[in-house]
Amino acid sequence: VQLVESGGGSVEAGGSLTLSCAASTYTYRRNCMGWFRQAPGKEREEVAGIYTAGGSTWYPDSVKGRFAMSQDNAKNTVYLQMSSLKPDDTAMYYCAAARPGAYCDISRESDFVYWGQGTQVTVS
Numbered sequence: 001v002q003l004v005e006s007g008g009g010s011v012e013a014g015g016s017l018t019l020s021c022a023a024s025t026y027t028y029r030r031n032c033m034g035w036f037r038q039a040p041g042k043e044r045e046e047v048a049g050i051y052t053a054g055g056s057t058w059y060p061d062s063v064k065g066r067f068a069m070s071q072d073n074a075k076n077t078v079y080l081q082m083s084s085l086k087p088d089d090t091a092m093y094y095c096a097a098a099r100p101g102a103y104c105d106i107s108r109e110s111d112f113v114y115w116g117q118g119t120q121v122t123v124s
Helices: none
Strands: 003-006 009-011 017-023 032-038 045-051 067-072 077-082 091-098 112-115 119-123
Touching: 003 091, 017 032, 017 091, 017 119, 032 067, 032 077, 032 112, 045 067, 045 077
Parallel strands: 009 119
Antiparallel strands: 003 017, 017 077, 032 045, 032 091, 067 077, 091 112, 091 119
16 A cells, blocks of 8 residues: 655745645545644644545544645545645645545544655645
């Protein structure tokens, strides 16, 4: 299972950034995928989840209205579009996937067992 993230970088407060996560067909199809972040000294938190068969999404209140997760089935890729970014959004962002074929809940962190290498987002 391989999850390859891209798109991180530095942006000013109020700006936008889009992260991408490419997966294998086996990992992507009919599965829960999510974006998580972890800032230094803080616990990891999920910021978006999607079920790739149907496209239902979930967001915590902290990012609702600012972050949007989407998918491109032709590319086996999910995206995280982030807008109105704040300095508190600064963190390492990770793409994650549940175990293919298993029941999963897009809002339940424990269901995500495969992780990408992470991409840094810095908001100043």
